[in-house]
Amino acid sequence: MLVVLASLNLNRLPLVGNSDVIHARFAEAGGLRGGDSVMVSGAEVGKVRDVVLEGGVVEADLVLTDADVELGDLTEARIVTTTLLGRAAVELVPAGDGALEAGDTIPVERTDAPYSITSALNRLTTESGEIDKAALQRAIDQASGVLEGSRDSVGPALRGITDISRAIAANDEQLATLLDRATRVTDVLADRDQEIASLLTAGESLFAELDARQRVIEALLESAQMLADQLQGVLEENTQVIGPALRQLNSIVEVLNRNRKAIQDTLVGLRGYATAFGDAASTGPWFDAYIQNLTDPATLAPILSGILP
Structure with a gap:
């Protein structure tokens, strides 16, 4: 029976139970009670073992069940409301270069206890009815x-x-x-406490995702603005080159447009010539080809200039 009682009250033993227990002093309880959660960055890392009033301040014993959590020597604690009906929890904010050891106490100066609006409304309803x-x-x-x-x-x-x-x-x-x-x-x-809490949690996740997407869009807009600025600088630096090049390109396009019909007719005629040339070349072991004006010096000059060094 002693072993069973000791195992059920292990956290209360003087030498063993305080190995993972830290204390936090608050100006008021703020609806906090034993069994409430202890959280770090929204994740539960322990439970509130006991809440007592000592010397005009409220002292809470916090049992840490997560051995991987790291708390600095300037860690802050605040009482937060986790449900619409006023369920409280202790949120730890790690700070400081040192380490918060088991048995240490977070003073009132580094804690925050909110006013319980649920309790105030309940008292208002009761007193108004009386x-x-x-x-x-x-x-x-x-x-x-x-x-x-x-x-x-x-x-x-x-x-x-x-x-x-x-x-x-x-x-x-x-x-x-x-x-x-x-x-x-x-x-x-x-x-409907659990359903409402799940709805609020889902809404918080949605807003977090929207916030992340907003940051991505902002980064994309900043990059686009930087690209636009760089392109504008390139255009300003190369105005003397880009302007004539665009004018020459427009002239080439105009010439091609004027001669589009002739180019199309040439391609059509070349198709017939290529077909006839292929038929003639494939009918015997040899063929004759005649290139008009090949002996003209004006015609040979470009060919020879490409061959001769």
Whole structure:
């Protein structure tokens, strides 16, 4: 029985249990309780073992279950809300060049505890339901009677407040029904806690992917801008060369367009000539060829200039 009890309370043993336990001091609990998660960069690395009040501050014992996590000597801790219904967790922010050893304490100066809006709204609903509306109406009526004649503007304003209080008192049952429906809506949200958390997690992943794509597009636009600047510089530096070259190219295109019909006719005639030449060359062991004006010096000059050194 002693061995079983010791194994179930291993983290509480004085020499063994504190081997992976660090302490964090907070100005307030912020809804934190034992069993809540301890996270680093969104990943769970441990659990909150205990939360106690000591000397006006809240001290939480954090049991680290991930042996690979590295925490610096200036590590910060803050209480965060992980669900819409106010489930809390401790998020550690590693910092510092040293190491945070087991048993060390993160002081209040390096911790942050948010105000629990869920608890505040619950207290507001409870306290609002306990207001004596009849006494409130009498108090407002008395204050209205005292200040009725003070100023011309104050009297109508107080009468309006009196009408509002009477309307609230007259609709007591409707307000109670509204609060009851709000309670049922809260119960439905509590039952759908996991689904809502999964939806928020998926939305966070989507926004992270969109942010990554945005950074890629920004880098692409910056590269395109750099390329445009370089091309503009090249054009500015080679204006004297590019301008005449483009004009000459336009002239060549105009000549080709003017002689397009002649070029097409030449290609058509060359096809017939090549066909006839192939037929003639393939019908016997030899063939004769005649090139007109071959002996003309003007014709031989380009050929000889390419052959002779």
